[in-house]
Amino acid sequence: MKQLSLIAVLLLMGLVAAAQSDTTRRDGYIPLFDNLTSPDVPLPEDFNGKLRIANAADSTEISIEDAVRTLRTLYDAGRFHEAFLYAFYLRSRQEEDKFTKDDSETFRKYTIASMKEMHFDRKADSLMKLFCTRNPFYEPKPGDPDAFLKLKDKFVTRPIIGIRVSSSIDYPMVKLDTVYTVRDKEAGYQYENFKGSSYEVDxxxxxxxxxxxxxxxxxxxxxxxxxxxxxxxxxIYTEDDKLFSIPIEAGYSLPPFLKVVSPEFYAGARLSMLRKSSYKVKDRTVKVLNLGFSTPEDVDCEGEYDDIKNSFVTLYGGFRLNYEIRRVCFFAGLQYGVALGELRNPEDNYKNLELLVNHRFMPDAMRVGQFSINVGVKVNLFYKITKYGYGY
Structure with missing residues (x-):
């Protein structure tokens, strides 16, 4: 009977404690551990970290701000085990107390810092990697724990895949292979008004x-x-050419300066295919009549070079300056390329008989070099969090 009475008393005490713990608490306030008070009161030396929640009716409720100060007091006092337990406890009440994102972030930081101070290195690394995955571009804030900051510096947010869009102003440089005008071989010729532009998606x-x-x-x-x-x-002969290219490129970035600007050197090759080539001709010839008078004769002609299928490879290299802001990278740079083949197959010069017979002019089979000024933007889509010394 005595044993049954003792069990009944214990059950009754449990029901009373449960009823007290369900008492409605004030919004924005958190119950402390039963043996913790405000940060202004010295912490007891015999604190054992038990996660018993104080009753709402007690006077041991503090605001969220005071709870954060208590957490910092524990950490700054070197009581890392207690700080870890308290931070873990606060995080466990996320659903019930509706913490803000900053509050939850603070609890995570102190959890990581406390574990690092207690030399649970692997667990701290795992939690830090998870923290960086959720906050890939985290900027240190005033009041962050020292151990957290030191560990954060060892983790790098490295992009995996991105999309780059760029445009460039091109200045073609032509190496001429065949330049002939049958009509007047002594006439000097010159090239002018070179212009070009490119658009690239990678x-x-x-x-x-x-x-x-x-x-x-x-x-x-x-x-x-x-x-x-x-x-x-x-x-006067004017020509416009349109090309389609497939580039393959490799680049290497140097360490950044000014924290966000990094130089990059790159080289590559692209297979270019001539898609369309059109021309316009203006020919003014002075005819001398039998009476000694001369009269100008103007002939205009325009058209397209049909059935021209030619491809060539261009080797190129250059450098660019990258300005990175989180996922977005703006860049500007210079590029120089040299073509290994002719823009137009020399045999195609004889296909346009109208131009060749009427104007006795043979289009140039030329190799096009290229000097470019390019600008663009790169957006990194996926990232990987890596720690120095672990495959980075």
Whole structure:
């Protein structure tokens, strides 16, 4: 009977304690451990970290701000075990107390810092990696624990895959292979008004630190004007070409300066295919009549080079300056390329008989070099959190 009476008393005490713990608490306040008070009161030396919640009716409720100060007091006093338990306890009440994002973040930081101070290195690393995954671009804040900051510096947010979009102003440089005008071989010729532009979209991946490899699609167009003048002849030839290219590129980034600006050197090759080539011709020839009078004759002609299917490879290299802001990277740079083949197959020069017979002019089979000024933006889509010394 005595045993049954004792069990009944214990059950009754349990029911009373449960009823007291369900008492409605004030919004924005957190019950402390039963043996913790406000940060202004010295912490008891015999604190054992039991996670018993004080009754709501007691005077041991404090605001969330006071709870954070208590957590910092425990940590600053070197009581890392107690700080860890208290931070863990506060995090466990996330659903019930509706903490803000900053409050939850603070509790996580002190959990990580306390575990690091207690030399639970692997567990602290795992929690830090999870923290960086949720906050890949976290900036240190005033009041962050020292152990947290030191550990955070060892983790790097490295992109895995990104998209790069760029445009460039091109200045073609032509190496001429065949330049002939049958009409007036002594007439001097010159090239002028070279112009061009390119648009490129690439997929970028990062296999190892500071190295990026990309491939994509590039659309280019450029034009030039060729002029020949002599005493009885004025010949102006204008050509516009459109190309489609597939570039393959590898780049290496140097350590950043000013924290966000990093130089990058790159090199690559692209296979270019001539898609369309159109021309315009203005020919003014002075005819001398039998009476000694001369009269100018103007002939205009325009058209397209049909059935021209030619491709060539261009090797290029350059550098760019990258300005990174979280996921977005703006860049500007210079590029120089050299073509290994002719823009147009020399045999195609004889296909346009109208231009060749009427104007006795043979289009140039040329190799196009390229000097470019390019600007663009890169957006990194996926990231990997890596620690120095662990495969980074």
């Amino acid at each position: 997929v970028v991946c990062y296999p190892i630190k500071n190295l990026e490899v990309s491939t994509g699609l590039m659309f280019s167009k450029f034009g030039f004007t060729r002029t020949e003048r002599s005493s009885d002849h004025n010949f």
